Amino acid sequence: MSAPLNVGIVGTGIFARNKHLPTFQQESDKFRPVACFNRTKSKADAFAVTAGIEASKVYADLDHLLDDDNVDVLDVMVPVQFNYATAKKSVEAGKPVILEKPIEANLEQARKLVQLAESTELPVAIAENWLHLESVPVAREKLAKIGPIAAFTYNSTGPFHPSSEYMATTWRQNPEHIGGFLSDGGVHQLALLTTLLGDVGSIAAFSSQLRKQSGTDDIVFSSVKLRDSDVIGTFTYGSAFGATEKSVFLKVFGLNGSVTVTISSGKPTTIKTMIGATGEVEVQEETVEVKEQPFFGVEAEFVNFHEAVTKKDKSLVKGTPRVAFHHLAIVAAFLESSKKNGTAINVEQP
């Protein structure tokens, strides 16, 4: 068995502490945190103690961390307007890098990140954990039974949580990334939608800001047409409402049946399949439950990154910048369409 990859962590905030570090501890044969850097050094010092990183390996700046030959790969969890600059430095230092989502703050910067990733043999990954959900291959297998697919409705909605620790981060309160919470959480939903059904070609949308704490629009209701097929659908997203269940509901309609995927916090994902060409035949019905990983695919995304790095094969990366660009580009199209009173907008390509 090969030695674990030595990880340099950039940004030791909430998600580093709550999800990435426990993932490294769980996958300790694959990853070992060895160095870190954070804007506020005292937080990096505290993180290092928890992570078992030597005090001398808490760096005061990114360049010193990159100069450390013992660091094999970078794990970046900073406000996303720093993703491209950080990835560029990492690639220049010869180190593969995984960066948290959304890919960047806007499409211009995201495009540069795609070009960077496509100009190097080093794996560059965007940590879009919903691409790695256990329910994805199961839903795909069911979808293959109801085709051709004609339409879908996707609804991911939830109540506002003003005291959530994420709400307290200043970079979310005053977002430099387009769409604020719409892109922060929305790219997860768009990752799941597009990995199951294909890329979005055009959309017509209305977005709106319900909560001043969101800093910008926080809900979107849209009509969608896929790029490489005639599939049409609706996409609704927002966690800014009054009391309601937090859930994801995707119903896909085919000419030979339907598949309904329901994700509710704390419960297994359910996937219901109904097969039958009309309402007048005997319908075959089946519901399966799929248990997601505790960190909702973060574990699998790191196993995927490890495989790409150790095999020196960037084509193994699932969450490539090109894939992640598409999710942010859909959010950009929502915002543009809404600004133009719901006019249909083509989703930009990298």
Ligand SMILES: NC(=O)c1ccc[n+]([C@@H]2O[C@H](COP(=O)([O-])OP(=O)(O)OC[C@H]3O[C@@H](n4cnc5c(N)ncnc54)[C@H](OP(=O)(O)O)[C@@H]3O)[C@@H](O)[C@H]2O)c1
């Ligand atoms: N996949 C998911 O489900 C998921 C969930 C949550 C977050 N994330 C992603 O993880 C990343 C971090 O989010 P978080 O929730 O952990 O936020 P966070 O706690 O605010 O962490 C961000 C880190 O970046 C640092 N930072 C803030 N502003 C900076 C600046 N101007 N220059 C340099 N560093 C700066 C902060 O340093 P200070 O200590 O100085 O503030 C902090 O350590 C984001 O990309 C976010 O989208 C992903």
